[in-house]
């Protein structure tokens with residue numbers, strides 16, 4: 498690892514800690530229609546607003562030993578797991594995705610999937626605003642990367658990825674009506690909500706190119722088959738159908754497809770990634786230009 502790469506990964510990790518902390522707020526407040534900025538973070542047990550030093554990701558949890566400073570209520574370990582998990586994934590993106598200009602966009606799209614995953618795990622409504630805003634901001638960040646260093650071909654591919662994910666989502670929603678008659682998968686609109694998480698995933702898979710997209714799709718399909726198998730195993734039981742299962746599975750497929758694609762991008766270095774780093778007309782001038790007086 499070069500010093501530059503280490504710096505990028507460290508910065509991504511620190512940003513990931515903060516974003517992970519923010520996603521916890523998003524997952525809790527947005528489905529309830531609450532503002533993200535007001536009121537400030539507070540202890541849900543004693544309603545006391547938190548001081549800044551109680552809000553530092555991971556560090557505060559460790560220092561406070563996982564409890565509220567005044568009332569002693571337990572701070573769920575999930576908060577810390579979300580922060581460290583987001584940071585780890587951002588580090589992975591920073592270490593793998595090239596050019597570096599594309600790292601923010603990929604991180605935003607991944608974070609969108611993680612926010613939806615946290616909402617699904619909570620059994621909350623998956624707020625469409627999170628999918629729309631997250632995908633749009635992530636795509637805008639990728640557009641900046643395309644304009645500055647990656648080349649527009651990647652952005653077109655990302656658009657194709659979003660389109661393909663949208664079609665897959667529509668197909669899945671149409672099938673969801675039939676799936677929903679089986680116990681364990683939940684109702685149709687719930688599954689359709691979850692499939693919306695495919696949109697940010699499509700952008701990441703499209704941007705990263707064919708091999709990572711194939712790797713991500715493979716991971717997504719394996720997870721999907723596993724989820725369907727788990728639902729089928731439950732079919733015989735009398736357990737009441739839960740609204741969230743199909744939706745949670747759909748979001749899990751989307752998030753793990755992104756992680757799988759990024760992992761595959763790290764393992765493969767197919768020609769497009771390096772080859773299109775210097776697109777015609779938008780690239781660094783050839784060495785001869787620099788040498789000229």
Ligand SMILES: [Zn+2]
Nearest residue numbers: 540543565568
């Ligand atoms: Zn408290």
